[in-house]
Amino acid sequence: MSIIKIPTTGSKITISNGKINVPDNPIIPFIEGDGTGPDIWRASQKVIDAAVEKAYMGKRKIMWMEIYAGEKSYRLFNTWLPDETVEAFREYLVGIKGPLTTPVGGGIRSLNVALRQLLDLYVCLRPIQYFEGVPSPVKRPELVNMVIFRENTEDIYAGIEFPAGSDDAKKV
Incomplete structure (x- = not known):
């Protein structure tokens, strides 16, 4: 069973012959983040959506797809960084994430660093x-x-x- 709900409309961004192809309704994965992350995400999403609306005069719209990491992921699925999250970033090519918790003094490694390394960022x-x-x-x-x-x-x-x-x- 998938933990990710894929939007019913929209398409993936692709790369063909070394060129990026962005559809009119690209599906973009996002992680809202921990701490102030959800607040930052809500404001950011509004700004991004408004910028796309204005720039493309309503002809394009981002289809947001929530994926999980951090405290919310641990609370919902008992894992800090689900494999499905990493795979979604790989499959959809473009994504955005809020700040993720990094415990001080042990526990888990930095999720931010883990994502960078797993995705070769x-x-x-x-x-x-x-x-x-x-x-x-x-x-x-x-x-x-x-x-x-x-x-x-x-x-x-x-x-x-x-x-x-x-x-x-x-x-x-």
Whole structure:
């Protein structure tokens, strides 16, 4: 029995001959997240839906599909990260997730890191540019145009270099 309810309308985003194909009603998986995640998700969903509505003049609409991880998943299915969640991200190619809990001092590993590693999401890419008319503390902000690249599945960031609380971890 599937824990995921697939929307009755909409289609998957696909890749064909190296080109991404986005249907008019793409099915996008989402994890609402833990803590403030549900509040952030509700607001984000409204903004995204409004942006799509305006940009495509009502011709396109996202069909949201909830998938599970974190506290909600554990409460409903007694597992922090169901295999179906990972498979849904792989199958639907595009997804969005809210912040997931990372217990301090043990319990489970970071679900955020687990998802990055399982889905091979090895980079955090942050394009930065100035938008005319927006106040900026930078001198000559119109010259700002850069991209920050941060590897985020290995080394200390991933929390796998040294065991928590070990002498080596304390040195870092």
